[in-house]
Amino acid sequence: MSTLSLKQLRKQFGDVTAVHEINLEVGDGEFLCILGPSGCGKSTALRMIAGFEEPTSGDILIDGQSVVTMAANHRPTAMVFQKYTLWPHMKVYDNIAFGLKLRGLARTEIDRKVNEALELVGLPDYGKRMPNQLSGGEQQRIALARALVLEPKILLLDEPFSNLDALLRVRLREELRRIQRRVKITAIFVTHDQEEALSLADRIAVMSKGRVEQLDVPSRIYDQPATLFVADFIGVMNLIPAQQNGATIDLGALRLESPTRVNGTVTVAIRPEDIAIVGESDVDAWGGEVEQIIDLGHYRKLLVKVPSVGTLKVYAPKALDLRENQLIGLNPSRFTIFRDGAAPIEVKREAVAPLEMSVAV
Amino acid sequence: MTTLTLSMRDRLKRYAAREGFGLFALIFLIIFIVLPILTVLLWGFAIRWRFPAVIPTEWGFDFWQETLSRADLRRAFPNSIVLSISVTLLSMVICLPASYAFARMNFRGKQFFLLSFLFTNAFPRLGLYVAIAIIFFRLGLVGTFAGVVIVQLLNTLLLMIWIPTAAFQGVERSLEEAALDVGASRLRVFMQITLPLVFPAVFAAVLLTFVNTFYETYGALLIGAPNVLTIPVIMFPLINNQPIPQYGAILSLVLFAPSVVLLLFANRLLRGGYLTAGFGV
Secondary structure (H helix, E strand, O other), X not given: OOXXXXXXXXXXXXXXXXXXXXXXXXXXXXXXXXXXXXXXXXXXXXXXXXXXXXXXXXXXXXXXXXXXXXOHHHOOEXXXXXXXXXXXXXXXXXXXXXXXXXXXXXXXXXXXHHHHHHHHOOOOOOOOOOHHHOOHHHHHHXXXXXXXXXXXXXXXXXXXXXXXXXXXXXXXXXXXHHHHHHHOOEEEEEEOOHHHHHHHOOEEEEEEOOEEEEEEOHHHHHHOOOOHHXXXXXXXXXXXXXXXXXXXXXXXXXXXXXXXXXXXXXXXXXXXXXXXXXXXXXXXXXXXXXXXXXXXXXXXXXXXXXXXXXXEEEEEEOOOOOOOOOEEEEEEOEEEEEOOOOOOEEEEOOOOOOOOOOOOO | OHHHHHXXXXXXXXXXXXXXXXXXXXHHHHHHHHHXXXXXXXXXXXXXXXXXXXXXXXXXXXXXXXXXXXXXXXXHHHHHHHHXXXXXXXXXXXXXXXXXXXXXXXXXXXXXXXXXXXXXXXXOHXXXXXXXXXXXXXXXXXXXXXXXXXHHHHHHHHHHHXXXXXXXXHOOHHHHHHHHHOOOOHHHHHHHHHHHHHHHHHHXXXXXXXXXXXXXXXHHHHHHOXXXXXXXXXXXHHHHHOOOHHHHHHHHHHHHHHHXXXXXXXXXXXXXXXXXXXXXX
């Protein structure tokens, strides 16, 4: 039960700035994901919190107390690593008990705590096994037990599931969330997997090139991306370069209205689900040709080539009868305008009737 | 029927081709390893063994008594043991921290220093020793225990730095960081995580260093003689100047003993699972 705050935290490796001044407040019991592509500085940030990297400048506070001068072995944090996490020459029991023994706890107390931790991660009878007898998922659960058994103030997780197969990853993710809620621990989870971040986090910090691009709850990260990077990185997005003249952007057959008057280059971002499929002859629509249909189980993704706009990604219900090379109309109902040096502007257009399933085009 | 026989012959040929190498290897082993060792063993217990006889015609321990009662050998044996242990321990003290530094730290000239150990080993040994002997003579180290220790120590550097360096490099950093993370001090991390993980490789390096030092001849001969004599140094003139092969054979068997004991010890450890515990990840 603790809070964490990063103040102007910065890390420089030689000429390379891995982390620019980061400011972050993590609340008590909060689950925060740091999400970003590889090399964005997210692991470096985490390793500074753990004490494995020394910040070039800035401060790290846990419960309001600066820990920046504290060595890693004295910090009230515990980390779950990406791989090679368990000590291969020790039994599972001894792996978990290692930190407790260092604290000079009584044997019976250690016994109780280790068994509790094993119980918590759902592997109660695994104490006597050697790490190489465990599967990858089991190893990561034990690593989690080893971190939690010390009752740290902050739990740090550095892409703990990225070496596991997809199905197991989803299961462990759910289990981690359940355990985190149960022990009510403040957790920082670093990942490059946006699905993982969106499904786990209370809040997400999206990082790029050493900077936090956006810090927000998952739904807002998806619905209202603060920067072009976030718009592109999270989910599927159509990004269309365009010219704005005054309050209008002429894009193909459509004239999009903007609430602000400005002249210059902008990027129009539209989510596939915000594009309605209408009849080819609809006046208020882009006319396009279906280039490719990708079946994704419960829905289909279309790639539609629209002259002087580009190829747009659109979702279509399965019931809609479509084939490749067919001509259709596309009507955007919501889009966001990104312009360098300005806040993004979200624009909603009046709803239009989508293409009826029975319409013969 | 014809095709069948052909394929049978074909198979036989392939079998011979495959097993032929094994057979060749076996004969090679027998001629160059088993036969010499067997001959030495037989000579050790032979009193009379003249040309046409396949095995000795007279057996006995007479030469053992004669060899082992030699005063120079009795003095040389403890010399050899103490020297080998001192050199091995000293080598561990110097090389293990050095190899940890080579594995874990980045400093200028790291690759050069690592390779430099190879250079000294690639240089003709005897020439190197002669040069060292000249320097040692000026320093008054010739004929001293310390002189022999230093010269034999130089010999151990390559093995005792290269093998442990590779072993330390093989220990994932996250394993050490995880221990640091749960509150272990740097020293404890090294003692309880890093060292157990590199133990098999380091143990092998120490074992080889001890055995190599025990058998080392030229350095001990050029620097140690005539005051500090080791068994191999005594063996040298004994085998060269005497027409009696029993001396050489018996000394070989005597020298063989410590390494056999060590190897058996290592084997026991290995089967006990202690050595292999560090391997599984």
